[in-house]
Amino acid sequence: MAVKTILPFGPQHPVLPEPIQLRITLEDENIGQVLPALGYVHRGIEKAGENNDYPLNVFLVERICGICSATHGLAYCLAVERLLGIEPPPRANYLRVVWAELHRLHSHLLWWGLLADAFGFESLFMQIWRVREMVMDVLEKTAGNRVIISVNAIGGVRRDLSEEQISEMLHTLEECEKQLYALLPVMLNDYTVKKRTAGKGVLTSEQALRLGVVGPTLRASGVAQDLRMTGYAAYGELGFEPIVEQGGDCYARAVVRARECFQTIELVRRALQQLPDGDILTKPRGNPNGKAIVRVEAPRGELMYFVVGNGTKNLERMRVRTPTLANVPALLEMLPGAEFADIPVITLSIDPCISCTER
Amino acid sequence: MKLIDRARMKSPWVLHYNSGSCNGCDIEIFACMTPMYDLERFGIVNVGNPKHADVLLVTGPVTYRGARVLRNLYEQMPSPKAVVAVGTCACSGGVFRNCYNCIGGVDKVIPVDVYVPGCAAKPEAIIEGVLMAVERMSEHTPLKRGK
Ligand code: SF4
Numbered sequence: 001m002a003v004k005t006i007l008p009f010g011p012q013h014p015v016l017p018e019p020i021q022l023r024i025t026l027e028d029e030n031i032g033q034v035l036p037a038l039g040y041v042h043r044g045i046e047k048a049g050e051n052n053d054y055p056l057n058v059f060l061v062e063r064i065c066g067i068c069s070a071t072h073g074l075a076y077c078l079a080v081e082r083l084l085g086i087e088p089p090p091r092a093n094y095l096r097v098v099w100a101e102l103h104r105l106h107s108h109l110l111w112w113g114l115l116a117d118a119f120g121f122e123s124l125f126m127q128i129w130r131v132r133e134m135v136m137d138v139l140e141k142t143a144g145n146r147v148i149i150s151v152n153a154i155g156g157v158r159r160d161l162s163e164e165q166i167s168e169m170l171h172t173l174e175e176c177e178k179q180l181y182a183l184l185p186v187m188l189n190d191y192t193v194k195k196r197t198a199g200k201g202v203l204t205s206e207q208a209l210r211l212g213v214v215g216p217t218l219r220a221s222g223v224a225q226d227l228r229m230t231g232y233a234a235y236g237e238l239g240f241e242p243i244v245e246q247g248g249d250c251y252a253r254a255v256v257r258a259r260e261c262f263q264t265i266e267l268v269r270r271a272l273q274q275l276p277d278g279d280i281l282t283k284p285r286g287n288p289n290g291k292a293i294v295r296v297e298a299p300r301g302e303l304m305y306f307v308v309g310n311g312t313k314n315l316e317r318m319r320v321r322t323p324t325l326a327n328v329p330a331l332l333e334m335l336p337g338a339e340f341a342d343i344p345v346i347t348l349s350i351d352p353c354i355s356c357t358e359r
Numbered sequence: 360m361k362l363i364d365r366a367r368m369k370s371p372w373v374l375h376y377n378s379g380s381c382n383g384c385d386i387e388i389f390a391c392m393t394p395m396y397d398l399e400r401f402g403i404v405n406v407g408n409p410k411h412a413d414v415l416l417v418t419g420p421v422t423y424r425g426a427r428v429l430r431n432l433y434e435q436m437p438s439p440k441a442v443v444a445v446g447t448c449a450c451s452g453g454v455f456r457n458c459y460n461c462i463g464g465v466d467k468v469i470p471v472d473v474y475v476p477g478c479a480a481k482p483e484a485i486i487e488g489v490l491m492a493v494e495r496m497s498e499h500t501p502l503k504r505g506k
């Protein structure tokens with residue numbers, strides 16, 4: 001007879017960098033029902049955003065999530081620019097792409113490291129994070145901070161790149177690419193990696209579409225949907241193509257993210273080569289009035305900002321919808337029936353970001 | 360007793376809890392464990408069980424729901440213990456000062472020994488913070504007091 005156990009997973013657990021609790025009902029070694037308990041990281045950022053004036057909010061929204069802060073800042077700035085009716089200069093658009101893609105690169109590498117750590121492949125975790133440090137160094141050298149780079153401002157970007165910095169960036173990326181290529185056979189073909197990820201947490205494309213899944217989780221289920229295809233900032237001029245895998249399991253998600261690392265490097269390279277000259281900031285004038293919705297592609301998927309201005313220096317309302325919120329229903333569908341030992345890997349495979357989700 | 364105290368100073372085990380941070384400081388704590396910074400060369404090991412830990416690294420401005428968990432973790436850790444608040448928002452609330460669900464600082468909930476400022480705090484600063492916490496802890500132990 002199956003023994004029923006209720007197991008609390010979290011809020012403090014070594015494989016979870018963030019507090020979330022999953023109440024898992026186990027029947028022997030198999031997972032029955034999974035109930036998430038949220039709210040440990042809810043800070044009330046949307047409300048606080050209504051009390052700050054709108055240029056100050058850039059710093060607040062960047063701290064919704066430290067890992068994809070450049071994307072949050074970008075989405076907020078795009079939304080307010082739309083309200084104010086201003087266009088950032090072309091050079092600023094390209095620079096935004098450069099920094100957003102570098103953030104994606106460090107986020108994907110971070111995820112890969114955590115995945116390796118989740119199934120106990122410590123040496124791969126260390127190797128990948130060693131490569132990631134190069135990206136962090138580039139960010140620090142060009143933007144002045146390692147994680148929260150604060151480069152976006154309303155109307156453009158805050159920092160410019162000199163010729164010297166560009167050539168150094170290209171050089172580091174080349175080195176980074178070389179080292180990642182050396183790691184690639186282990187990441188994709190290693191026996192341990194395959195054994196722990198292939199066939200786990202399968203999500204078909206119908207399921208994915210029905211549940212409204214976004215980002216690499218969706219693209220790993222064979223749906224070519226990526227908001228960078230809409231061509232915001234300078235993506236329209238860079239010849240972007242989404243990366244799609246058909247498997248739908250944890251392995252496919254890992255492959256998508258590994259391939260996106262190389263794509264990201266390529267996008268940065270193209271953006272730096274085509275970088276136009278000129279200003280980097282259009283001065284914003286007046287106060288925002290009206291409503292705007294902006295959707296951009298964060299490392300984890302679609303990120304939506306809805307802002308309402310009322311003609312004063314404070315916003316009337318700011319609403320954020322983050323990718324993890326869309327991916328949690330998929331997680332709850334993938335976990336039942338899986339084995340207990342696969343919980344960390346399957347949970348990680350959607351790349352959950354709780355601080356985004358709860359704000 | 361003496362031997363255990365000495366071992367604790369040479370190899371403090373740290374526990375990490377995120378009390379509502381933006382992840383920025385958390386990934387920097389992770390970065391401390393990796394080859395570039397390598398906390399383990401100081402004998403510092405990251406553990407998941409509060410009953411094994413000597414130093415508690417807390418990030419985030421402490422949300423009302425996270426406060427209870429934080430207090431529990433602190434109480435479950437055996438003495439002597441030290442608490443390091445990592446990041447500006449753990450020190451004082453930082454950008455989240457005005458958020459309605461934040462208490463605004465780890466020291467409003469549990470006593471803090473070392474404050475590491477920075478948003479996000481740099482790995483070098485975090486390592487220095489942990490080492491300072493260990494030093495402070497050694498001042499409270501019988502080992503040092505006997506001298
Ligand atoms: S100090 Fe800054 S980077 Fe660190 S957790 Fe707080 S908001 Fe995030």
